[in-house]
Structures are given as structure tokens and as C-alpha cells.
Amino acid sequence: MGLGSYINKVRLASWKEVTVWERRGSINGFNTCLLRCPDGRHTVILLCNTDTGDLAEIGDAVLEQLFR
Amino acid sequence: MRIPVLLSLLLFPGSVYSQSLPLRFDSLFQAFHEKGHFDGAVLVASKGEIVYQKQFGYANRQFKVSAGPDTRYPIASITKLYTAILILQLQESGKVQLDHYLSEYLSDALKTAGQRITVRHLLTHASGLPGDKLDDYYTKSVPLPGAFVRTRIKDTLHFTPGSKFNYNNIDYIVLGAIIEKVTGKSWARVLQENILDRLGVVNTGVIRLRNVILGLAYGYHNYSFGSGTAADTLYNDENPHFENYATAGGMYATAADIFRLDQALYDSILLRQATVAEMYSPSASLGYSKYARGWWDWGVILTKSVWHPGKK
Numbered sequence: 013m014g015l016g017s018y019i020n021k022v023r024l025a026s027w028k029e030v031t032v033w034e035r036r037g038s039i040n041g042f043n044t045c046l047l048r049c050p051d052g053r054h055t056v057i058l059l060c061n062t063d064t065g066d067l068a069e070i071g072d073a074v075l076e077q078l079f080r
Numbered sequence: 081m082r083i084p085v086l087l088s089l090l091l092f093p094g095s096v097y098s099q100s101l102p103l104r105f106d107s108l109f110q111a112f113h114e115k116g117h118f119d120g121a122v123l124v125a126s127k128g129e130i131v132y133q134k135q136f137g138y139a140n141r142q143f144k145v146s147a148g149p150d151t152r153y154p155i156a157s158i159t160k161l162y163t164a165i166l167i168l169q170l171q172e173s174g175k176v177q178l179d180h181y182l183s184e185y186l187s188d189a190l191k192t193a194g195q196r197i198t199v200r201h202l203l204t205h206a207s208g209l210p211g212d213k214l215d216d217y218y219t220k221s222v223p224l225p226g227a228f229v230r231t232r233i234k235d236t237l238h239f240t241p242g243s244k245f246n247y248n249n250i251d252y253i254v255l256g257a258i259i260e261k262v263t264g265k266s267w268a269r270v271l272q273e274n275i276l277d278r279l280g281v282v283n284t285g286v287i288r289l290r291n292v293i294l295g296l297a298y299g300y301h302n303y304s305f306g307s308g309t310a311a312d313t314l315y316n317d318e319n320p321h322f323e324n325y326a327t328a329g330g331m332y333a334t335a336a337d338i339f340r341l342d343q344a345l346y347d348s349i350l351l352r353q354a355t356v357a358e359m360y361s362p363s364a365s366l367g368y369s370k371y372a373r374g375w376w377d378w379g380v381i382l383t384k385s386v387w388h389p390g391k392k
Contacts, residue, residue, distance in 0.1 A: 016164020037156025
């Protein structure tokens with residue numbers, strides 16, 4: 013845990029390990045996700061007004077493409 | 081639910097891998113949306129440049145108002161990132177020290193616990209304070225963090241501060257009380273002056289339940305979190321007093337505005353780089369959250385619990 017964000021080491025499907033600074037949110041149907049990858053200066057922002065998605069899965073899928 | 085997505089990427093590589101990045105993302109999100117798994121705004125940037133930005137679904141289903149680039153979304157706990165930045169700005173100006181006790185800043189609340197909890201404990205969810213209750217956000221509006229801390233938080237500790245991580249909205253509401261005490265201003269005003277005005281963003285702010293906020297999305301739920309289909313019924317959210325979440329979750333924003341904040345952290349607009357480096361250094365006692373996601377990675381514990389599904 014950092015100051016205001018989680019700091020995670022994530023292993024992708026390609027077995028590459030990347031550092032991801034994450035902040036997520038959830039209040040009722042509002043589900044949100046901010047992923048920051050300093051290695052590559054990549055950013056993923058997901059803002060949803062339904063709780064029908066798995067934002068971990070969706071964020072993973074985006075990271076896989078960014079680090080391909 | 082991760083398995084079908086990854087499997088389809090492996091079985092049908094030509095459909096996705098051969099395309100450019102924007103087209104790949106469009107295929108991806110169109111698929112998620114058609115399955116009923118994504119309604120909202122997405123922004124993806126690579127090397128600091130936006131490569132994909134789109135909105136899906138409805139901002140308001142009753143009147144079939146489509147989500148657009150200016151649709152504002154309650155950002156829930158992403159608010160905590162803004163709060164952390166405000167605290168670190170106060171550290172840079174010498175008004176707050178991260179390793180000083182809470183009691184130095186708040187004299188009228190948490191008089192006992194405050195002598196053992198530091199500002200750093202609050203930032204890293206290691207304070208030991210009792211957790212929040214759902215009722216706290218659905219009863220009377222208590223819009224100022226200071227009032228919330230005085231009236232809703234018991235002056236007690238559930239564990240030794242700093243000894244472990246325990247996610248708790250209260251930690252960040254207390255940080256809001258510190259911001260207000262040290263600056264003499266409401267946290268909303270401090271946010272506006274020290275972050276929003278400096279970024280030049282106009283679609284970010286603080287939610288007050290009674291206020292009409294143009295373009296604010298409505299919320300819908302069915303608790304499926306990726307396990308349902310597009311045909312499943314959605315229900316209206318009961319709206320909490322968002323202002324009670326305050327510095328823990330009381331803001332709204334657009335994806336573009338959050339991207340401005342993200343880039344500002346790289347460009348030293350809000351904080352010095354040394355402070356950003358401190359912000360993103362794992363706590364000495366709490367460390368990294370280390371996990372892998374991938375169905376073939378049997379050797380690593382898949383920590384879905386890290387994602388904290390549910391209310392935050």
C-alpha cells in the first residue's frame with residue numbers, strides 16, 4: 013500500500029511482471045478503476061454506472077494489450 | 081469470467097491481435113458492453129497519449145440519455161487519491177508531517193486514539209480505527225468531515241496502529257478533517273483551489289445530494305459483477321448522502337479530468353517528484369500487494385479479495 017493508492021506487482025498472461033498503481037471505487041452501482049503503470053506511462057480509467065462488470069477482468073484485458 | 085475472454089483471445093488471435101491498438105480496444109469494450117459487462121466511460125493512454133476513449137450505455141436509463149464525453153460519474157474511492165494529494169501538498173508546505181500524531185491536528189475528536197495514530201497510518205489504512213457503518217451514509221447528511229469525525233466515529237482502536245492493513249473509509253474521512261482544521265477551509269474549497277483550478281478541469285467536483293449536478297450519471301445495480309448477461313434486470317440505486325463519504329468517496333469526475341490528474345503527477349504540477357516517489361513507495365511494514373491474474377498461474381495465489389468488491 014502506498015499513500016492514496018495500492019501498489020501491485022501484477023503478472024500478466026505473458027508472464028511479464030509489471031508494477032501497477034491502482035485506485036478503485038465502488039458505491040452501489042458506481043464502480044470505478046484507475047490503473048497507472050509508470051513503466052510505459054500507461055493509464056487505464058474505467059468509470060461505470062452499473063455493477064454488472066468485473067473491473068479486475070476488464071483492467072487485466074487492457075493491460076495485456078498495452079504490454080503486448 | 082476471465083477464462084472465456086483470455087481463451088477467445090488465444091483461439092482467435094487474428095480477430096484482435098492483428099489490429100491497431102485503438103481498434104483492439106474498441107473490439108474489447110464492444111464485446112464487454114454487448115455482454116452487459118460494461119456501461120460507462122473508458123480512457124486508455126500509452127506513453128502519456130490517449131489511444132482510446134469512448135463511452136458506452138446510458139447515463140440515465142429512464143430517459144435513455146446516452147453516456148457521452150462530458151458525463152460525470154461518482155468516482156467513489158478514487159476520491160482518496162485526491163485526498164492523499166491534498167495531504168501531501170500540506171506536507172510540502174510544512175503544515176502537516178506524515179509521522180506526527182493525529183492529536184496534533186485534531187484537538188476536538190479522537191482524543192485518545194489520536195495520540196497513537198499518525199497521518200501516515202491513515203493514508204495507508206493502518207490506523208486501527210473502527211470501521212464505518214452503511215447507515216452512516218444513508219441517514220442525515222453530515223457534509224463536513226470534521227463533524228462526521230466528532231459525531232460518528234468512536235474514540236477507540238481495534239488494533240495497534242501500523243500493525244496491519246485494514247481498508248476503512250474512516251481513515252480518509254479523518255484526513256479530510258485534518259485538511260479542514262489545518263487550512264481553515266472546507267475540503268471542497270481546498271480541493272477546488274489546490275487541485276481542480278491548477279489542473280484547469282471543470283467536470284470534477286463534490287457531490288451534494290440536494291444539488292442538481294449537470295450531466296451526473298444515475299447508478300444501477302444487480303450485483304452481478306461480471307457474472308450476468310445483458311438481458312438481466314437492472315435496478316435503480318438508492319442514493320446515499322454522498323457528501324458523508326466526503327474525502328473518502330464524495331467526488332464526481334469525467335475520465336478526461338482524471339487523466340489530467342494522472343498526467344499532472346508525472347509532470348510535477350501538483351506535487352514535487354520526490355513527493356510522488358514517496359506516494360508510490362510501498363509501506364515498509366505493509367509492502368506490495370503481490371499477486372498474479374491468469375488461470376495458468378497456479379503457483380501464485382489469485383487474490384480477488386485484493387480488489388475489494390462491494391461497497392467502498
